Amino acid sequence: MSCGFTLALVGNPNCGKTSLFNVLTGSRQHVGNWPGVTVEKKEGIARYQGQNIKVIDLPGNYSFSASSEDEIIAVDYILKSKPDVVVNVVDAGNIERNLYLTLQLLEMNTKVVISLNMIDEAEKKKIFIDRNKLSSLLNVPVVATVATKNIGTEEMLKAVFDLEGQSSFFKLDYGQVVNEILGEVVQALMEIGISRDSSHILAVKLLEDDQHTRELVNFDKHVSLQTLVQRGKDKIKNEFGFEPEIYLADKRYEFINEIIKQSVQKNGCQTDDLTEKIDRIVTNKWLGIPFFFAVMFFLYQITMGFGNDLLGSYVENAFAILGEYVSGLMVNSPELLRSFVIDAVIGGVGSVLVFVPLMVTMYFLISFLEDSGYMARAAYVMDRFMSAVGLHGKTAVAMIVGSGCNVAGIMSTRTLDAKKDRMIGILISPFISCSARLPVYALFAGAFFGNRKVGFFPASGVVIFSLYLLGIFVAVAVGKILSKTIFKQEKSYFIMELPPYRLPTLKSLLIHMWEKTESFVKKAGTIIFGIVVLIWVLSILPIGVTPGSSGSILGRLGSVIAPIFGPAGFGTWESSVALIVGIGAKEAIIATFGMVYGTGKVMLTNVLSQYFTSLSAYAFMVMTLLYSPCAAVIGIIKKETNSLKWALFSVAYSLLIGWSAAVLVYQAGILFGYQ
Amino acid sequence: MKYVSMDKIPINSKGKIINLNLNNTMRRKLTDMGLVRGTEFKVDGQAPLGDPMKIILRGYNLAIRKSDAKNILVEEI
Numbered sequence: 001m002s003c004g005f006t007l008a009l010v011g012n013p014n015c016g017k018t019s020l021f022n023v024l025t026g027s028r029q030h031v032g033n034w035p036g037v038t039v040e041k042k043e044g045i046a047r048y049q050g051q052n053i054k055v056i057d058l059p060g061n062y063s064f065s066a067s068s069e070d071e072i073i074a075v076d077y078i079l080k081s082k083p084d085v086v087v088n089v090v091d092a093g094n095i096e097r098n099l100y101l102t103l104q105l106l107e108m109n110t111k112v113v114i115s116l117n118m119i120d121e122a123e124k125k126k127i128f129i130d131r132n133k134l135s136s137l138l139n140v141p142v143v144a145t146v147a148t149k150n151i152g153t154e155e156m157l158k159a160v161f162d163l164e165g166q167s168s169f170f171k172l173d174y175g176q177v178v179n180e181i182l183g184e185v186v187q188a189l190m191e192i193g194i195s196r197d198s199s200h201i202l203a204v205k206l207l208e209d210d211q212h213t214r215e216l217v218n219f220d221k222h223v224s225l226q227t228l229v230q231r232g233k234d235k236i237k238n239e240f241g242f243e244p245e246i247y248l249a250d251k252r253y254e255f256i257n258e259i260i261k262q263s264v265q266k267n268g269c270q271t272d273d274l275t276e277k278i279d280r281i282v283t284n285k286w287l288g289i290p291f292f293f294a295v296m297f298f299l300y301q302i303t304m305g306f307g308n309d310l311l312g313s314y315v316e317n318a319f320a321i322l323g324e325y326v327s328g329l330m331v332n333s334p335e336l337l338r339s340f341v342i343d344a345v346i347g348g349v350g351s352v353l354v355f356v357p358l359m360v361t362m363y364f365l366i367s368f369l370e371d372s373g374y375m376a377r378a379a380y381v382m383d384r385f386m387s388a389v390g391l392h393g394k395t396a397v398a399m400i401v402g403s404g405c406n407v408a409g410i411m412s413t414r415t416l417d418a419k420k421d422r423m424i425g426i427l428i429s430p431f432i433s434c435s436a437r438l439p440v441y442a443l444f445a446g447a448f449f450g451n452r453k454v455g456f457f458p459a460s461g462v463v464i465f466s467l468y469l470l471g472i473f474v475a476v477a478v479g480k481i482l483s484k485t486i487f488k489q490e491k492s493y494f495i496m497e498l499p500p501y502r503l504p505t506l507k508s509l510l511i512h513m514w515e516k517t518e519s520f521v522k523k524a525g526t527i528i529f530g531i532v533v534l535i536w537v538l539s540i541l542p543i544g545v546t547p548g549s550s551g552s553i554l555g556r557l558g559s560v561i562a563p564i565f566g567p568a569g570f571g572t573w574e575s576s577v578a579l580i581v582g583i584g585a586k587e588a589i590i591a592t593f594g595m596v597y598g599t600g601k602v603m604l605t606n607v608l609s610q611y612f613t614s615l616s617a618y619a620f621m622v623m624t625l626l627y628s629p630c631a632a633v634i635g636i637i638k639k640e641t642n643s644l645k646w647a648l649f650s651v652a653y654s655l656l657i658g659w660s661a662a663v664l665v666y667q668a669g670i671l672f673g674y675q
Numbered sequence: 676m677k678y679v680s681m682d683k684i685p686i687n688s689k690g691k692i693i694n695l696n697l698n699n700t701m702r703r704k705l706t707d708m709g710l711v712r713g714t715e716f717k718v719d720g721q722a723p724l725g726d727p728m729k730i731i732l733r734g735y736n737l738a739i740r741k742s743d744a745k746n747i748l749v750e751e752i
Contacts, residue, residue, distance in 0.1 A: 063707035096733040097709040127734075209699060246695075249706040253714075266734075275736075279720075288723035380738045384724035387740070393727070417704065493743050494727050495704055498736040 006054045006081075007046070007160060010074060010105060011089035012098050013060035014373075014499040016117040020089055020147035021057040022511065024157075048157040056083060062097075064104040064201075065210060068417050072212055078108055079198050079216075085111045085160045092122035092129060092144070093272075093500075095264060099256045102138070106170035107204060109197045112140045113159045115152070119144040121500075126267040133263035139170055148505050171200065174251050177239055181207070181232035188225050189217065207232055208245040272500040275373075279498070282374070288381045295374070296400070299365050300468060304461045307361025308442050315357060319350040336540070344536040344595065349529055353521070358442065359435045360517050366404045367512040371504030375400065376496060383494055389476050390483025392421040393494055395428075399472060402432040404516065406633045409434075410640055420490030424482050426640055427650055428475040430629035431657075433468045436586040440624045441467055443590055447605040448614045463618070467625050474626060474657065531581055531588045535595050554596065568623060568662035569616030569669075583628050615674045619666040627658030679751065681744035682728065689717045690749040697746045705747070709733045715752070 011017040025044025042057040058077055059070035078086060088105055090098040095116075105112055116129060135142040141159040145152035174182065185203035194202060194217060205213035206229045213219075219226065236244040282291055323346045330338045369375055375397045383393025394416050402409020406429050413425035433441075445460035452459035538554040545551045550559060550573055558573030561580070565571045574596045582589040590604070597607045612620065628651050629637065638647035684690045692714045695702045709732055710716075716732040727740045 063703075065703050065707055094733075094735050097735060100707065100709065208703075245699075245703065245706070246712070249711050250713075253709070253711050279736075283720065283722060283729075285723050376738075380722050380727060380729070383738075383740065384722055384726045387726075417700075493701060493704075494738065494740040495701075495708060495743060496738045497708070498729065498738055500736075 004054075005051070006056060006083040006085075008056040008058055008077065008083035008086045009089060010058050010078070010086050010101070011060060011117075012062055012091060012094070012101055013497065015060070015089045015091040015094075015098060016147045017060060017089040018057060019505075019508065020087075020115065020117065020145065020153070021055060022508065023147050023150050023153055025055050046157065048154075048161065053157070053160075061101060063101055064108075065205075065208070068414075070414060075212065078105070078110055079201075082110070085113060085163055087113050087115050087156065087160065089115045089117050089147075092116045092119045093125050093127055095122075095127070095129065096256060096260055099259065100252060103172060103252050103255065104201070106138065106140070107172060108201045109170075111163050113156065113163060114138070114140055114142045115145045115147075115156050116142055117145045117147055119152075120146050120149075125272065128265040128267075130263040130265075134259065137259050137263060148508075172252065172255060174248065178207075178236060178244075178247070178251075181235060185225075185228060185232060188222075188228050192217065192222055192225065204248065207236070208248060209233075275500040278501050279377070282377050283381055289385070292378055292381050295369070295378075296468075297465065299362070299369075299403075300465050301457065301461055302365060303358060303362040303438070304442070304464060305458070307358040308438075309458075311357030311361070312442075315353065319346065319353070322346060323350070339540075340536060344533060345529075349591070356517060356521065358438055360513055362435050362438075363404055363513045363516040364509055366401065367509045368504055369400070371502070371508060371512075373499045373501045376498050379496060380498060386476075387492070387494075389480040391424060391428075391476065391479045392416055392418070392492055394496070395421065395425045395479070398425050398429060399432045399475065402429045402434060403468070404435050406430050406432060406434045406629065407636045408516075410633065410636050413640070418490065418492045420483065420487040421492050423487060423641065423646075424479050426637060427482060427646070428479045430633050430637075430650060430654060431471050431475040431478065431626060433471040433625055434586070436630065437624055438464070439587055440582075440589050441621050443593075443604065444608070444612070444617045444621050447608045448612070448617045450605075463621075467621055470622065470661075471625050474661070478653075478657070531584050531591070535577070535581060535592055539595060564659070565623075565662075567667065568619045568659065569666040570612065570620045570623075570662075572611055574611065575620060579623065579627065582624065582630070584631050586624065586630050589624060615666060615669040618669070619662045622665050623658050623662040625658070626654060626661055628654050677750070678748050681730075681739075681747040681749045682741040684718045684749060684751055686718050686720055689715060689752050691715050691752050692747060692749050694748040695746070696748060697743075701743065701746075708737060710737075710747070716749075 009017050009021055021042065021044060024046040044055045044057070046053045046055050056077070058074040061068075061071045061074050064071060064075045077083070086105060088102050090102060102112075102114065114134070116131065116134075119129075122129070131142045131144060141163060143152055143156040143159050145156055147153070173179065182200070182203050185206060186199045189199040189202055190196060202213055202217060206217070206219070206225075217225070219229075233244050236242075236247055240247050242250075281287055284291075323342060326346060327338070327342055330341060333341075369378075378400065379393035379397045381393075382396035386393050386396055395413070398409045398412045398416075401412045409429040409432060410426050413422050413429070416422040416425055441464045442460070445463045449459040449463045454462045535554060538557070539552045541553050550556070554577055555573050557580070558575075558577040561576040562571045562573045565576060565579075574593065577596060578589045578592040581592045593608070594604055597604060608617070628634075634647050634651060637650050638644055641647070678693055681690065681692075692710055692712055694712065695705055695710065697705065714732055716730045719729045719731050719736065721728045722738070726742075727738045728744060729736055729738050731737075
């Protein structure tokens with residue numbers, strides 16, 4: 001057995017599949033409690049007795065009915081890529097519903113090992129499972145695991161290896177009539193070149209009217225197959241009085257009930273006491289919504305207060321010291337080289353890295369909310385409110401996730417099943433203030449509102465929170481318009497599991513936090529550094545010009561655009577350049593200011609007050625919030641909507657909205673006498 | 676026997692599913708989540724603004740909009 005051995009993980013959302021993946025591979029990967037958080041195919045390498053095993057973490061699914069993209073990914077992977085063994089992670093405390101997926105998996109005629117996960121939680125709920133009985137009923141190995149504590153994983157890998165070469169074919173008894181029909185369809189499928197292994201599940205799915213399966217077997221091109229399937233469906237309908245899919249699902253649950261009866265012993269109420277208690281507060285009629293907003297508010301206060309003001313200042317001081325130190329070392333170096341190292345490298349990248357503590361803090365908190373199970377409640381609590389404006393409760397969650405990074409927010413809209421909800425979710429996500437914009441706010445709010453207080457809270461925090469609210473307001477308003485116009489015809493629905501609350505392990509939070517921060521640091525090291533160097537070059541050309549002056553290429557470029565921003569109060573070429581650069585990456589706005597004003601962050605605060613008033617600073621922040629998705633987000637919109645048209649639409653209308661809002665803020669401010 | 680739609684079942688009462696009068700996509704979604712004919716459930720509460728409702732079935736919690744629950748025919752037990 002070589003590294004060619006592949007193991008795929010399959011299971012319901014919230015079954016602890018991602019925890020198991022982390023334990024097996026030791027890789028850094030996100031563990032979420034929000035249903036469907038594992039939207040991408042994740043790979044890792046596990047070691048067992050000196051051998052390497054490739055582990056694939058498939059998206060969490062409730063079924064293989066292929067009605068959502070996540071389900072299609074999983075079905076296609078199992079049927080087409082054929083992993084050597086599939087480990088089906090089953091939440092032992094929720095075994096009844098989890099087994100529905102198991103049965104479909106077994107029908108795919110692939111080798112399966114069941115990992116009965118979170119067995120400790122189940123036993124606490126007084127659910128006891130006879131593993132040997134379950135194993136003999138399903139004809140597959142069953143191993144008890146507690147992935148978060150790394151219990152049972154060795155045994156599970158052993159079961160996986162012992163299974164090699166053994167077949168675990170399983171056929172659910174659907175009753176004589178249906179069995180016969182299935183047999184005929186299987187025969188017909190094999191005649192058109194479908195392998196014996198896959199034909200059984202495909203036959204079942206054709207009777208269920210599964211659209212994706214029809215595409216898989218080129219259903220439209222095979223008339224005799226169509227006739228056969230149609231005849232089968234009619235026969236089932238006549239015989240039993242319902243649609244075949246209802247009949248088949250009934251049969252599966254009948255079988256599950258039988259398994260449960262024989263192998264599971266339940267005492268007591270089986271619901272989680274702690275979850276009930278927390279829900280009584282968190283989803284309370286009066287407290288639910290205030291609680292949601294309080295969570296959001298403290299998310300920002302902690303991020304800004306602890307992450308930025310406290311931790312951030314250490315990094316800031318470190319860079320200031322580094323700058324001075326290097327400056328001292330380079331006293332005798334040529335002016336151009338010194339400018340490059342101090343202004344471009346240390347000043348530019350440093351002014352971005354200063355915000356790492358802020359991001360670390362925010363990602364830590366968001367991961368906590370996701371892993372704990374609160375995110376699902378947020379969707380539940382906010383759905384009525386969101387649906388009033390034509391949005392879905394899960395969009396509220398996409399907004400929260402998007403406040404870390406809009407790319408992540410857009411990715412999380414994959415858990416929305418209805419096309420309407422999904423498209424709107426994607427298109428409004430860029431208005432949500434992401435952590436990359438926070439550095440810009442932090443800089444401006446610190447410079448212009450830093451020493452004031454609003455009640456108990458620092459004014460800078462309140463200013464930033466107001467931008468966050470503005471982002472939500474614009475997102476909601478645009479969502480409302482989209483749902484009443486472009487997507488008027490489409491339907492929306494809300495059916496969602498509320499998983500039990502779980503205390504996230506510190507390890508999984510740290511893994512998630514590091515994963516996100518790492519990608520930011522890498523971005524700072526590559527894209528932002530590249531932009532900084534490009535800007536620096538543009539700022540010193542043509543040769544002989546005063547570096548970073550309005551006579552440089554950069555300055556001229558900015559000067560051409562600057563008049564557009566006059567009505568918004570920041571019609572300087574420096575601001576224009578920063579905004580252009582910001583489309584590449586919003587964090588680069590600060591680096592650009594650092595470059596063109598030739599200072600690090602500490603000095604930048606002082607310099608800015610020469611170019612901005614409190615009012616124009618606020619207008620600039622509004623512009624930064626709304627004006628265009630960054631390059632990464634434009635890319636993901638194109639990818640997720642599968643259309644360049646939507647991506648360009650998103651850029652165009654947000655530019656218009658951003659500019660209008662900034663002008664409105666500035667002009668209204670002037671009118672009311674603010675400066 | 677009197678049948679009503681699911682959204683009419685009061686909080687803390689139990690019911691049994693009789694039929695799902697929904698389109699193909701929705702019906703499959705519900706089936707995947709364990710709602711089939713004969714499934715028993717308990718209405719456990721509702722969101723702060725009165726919608727969606729929360730039911731307990733097969734040992735787990737499920738949130739569903741009342742407009743969707745309206746199309747599920749049930750029997751109060």
